Amino acid sequence: MTEGKTPKWLQLANELEQEIRNGDRPPGSLLPQIRELVDTKGWAYDTVRNAYRALEDKGLIVSRKGQGTYVxxxxxxxxxxxxxxYSKVAREAAGSRGAFDTEIRNLGMTPKSVSQVYRAQPPQKVAEILGVSRRGKSTAVRERTMYADDTVVQVATSYFPGDVAFGSALEQEDTGPGGSISRLAELGYQQTSMTEHLEIRQPGKDEASALGIPADRPVVEITHIGRTADGRAVEVCLHVVPANLWHFSYSWSVDQPE
Known part of the structure; x- marks a missing residue:
């Protein structure tokens, strides 16, 4: 390739991205199949495939097995x-059921969560963090599939110690304004410190199916741990999100000038 020359796949990707952002290809519209562009435009198969993959990496298009590729x-x-x-203001803004609701509303979209609430034996790492038994159903679990409009953008599973959560509002499908963190505070378990561990990995089969993504699409797993003022862990939440749909930011103070 001549130095400075734009590869054909990138030319096509840029052309399609411009059409998407201009509204010529609105959200939800079906893109031509790769073979169709090969036949009608004369593009090489790999050129179109690489262009589509670049747009998927940006989160601008989604492929649905057996259905096609959509904006x-x-x-x-x-x-x-x-x-x-996780601040009270952010969690409860406009009646939001937690921070996720607020994030999606800020995009002008409608958040929705489909929840399953049950009692279960936790995974080993969760049991160790919460300090609960691995034997029997020692945790209350909130398993959620989370949408922005009609698109699944996250699956999240929260675990709470049984002595904190059993019989409480945490076992209700709708935890109310502010979500589980607000309900924990009302129970006397206000979270005053939080830790998050991020891992980029390939999704499991069930995760890929739930998120509606290809098995080779990377996800970010966030292990969120909430602790009370005395250091007790009262929540572990495992968030799994498609890496191409989310942007993460963190800020903190360091040594201040004397």
Whole structure:
């Protein structure tokens, strides 16, 4: 390739991206199949495939097995500001059921969560963090599939110690304004410190199916741990999100000048 020359796949990707952002290809519209562009435009198969993959990496299009490739309804990445998202103001803004609701509303989209609430034996790492038994159903679990409009953008599973959560509002499908963190505070377990561990990995089969993404699409797993003032862990939440749909930011103070 001549130095400075734009590869053909990138030319096509840029052309399609411009059409998407101009509204010529609106959210939800079906893109031509790769073979169709090969036949009608004379593009090489790999050129079209690489262009589509680049647009998928940006989150601008989504492939649905057996259905085709569509323009995404999420043209701007979801901003997850871990520094401020857990504040009471952010969690309860306009009646939101937690930080996720607020993030999606800020995009002008409608948040929705489909929840399953049950009691279960936790995974080993969760049991160790919460300090609960691995034997029997020692935790209350909130398992959620989370949408922005009609697009699944996250699956999240929260675990709470049984002595804190059993019989409480945490076992209700709708935890009310502010979500589980607000309900924990009302129970006397206000979270005053939080830790998050991020891991980029390939999704499991069930995760890929739930998120509606290809098995080779990377996800970010966030292990969120909430602790009370005395250091007790009262929540572990495992968030799994498609890496191409989210933007993460963190800020903190360092040594201040004397």
């Amino acid at each position: 995404s309804s999420i043209l701007e990445k979801i901003h997850r500001d871990a520094t401020s998202r």
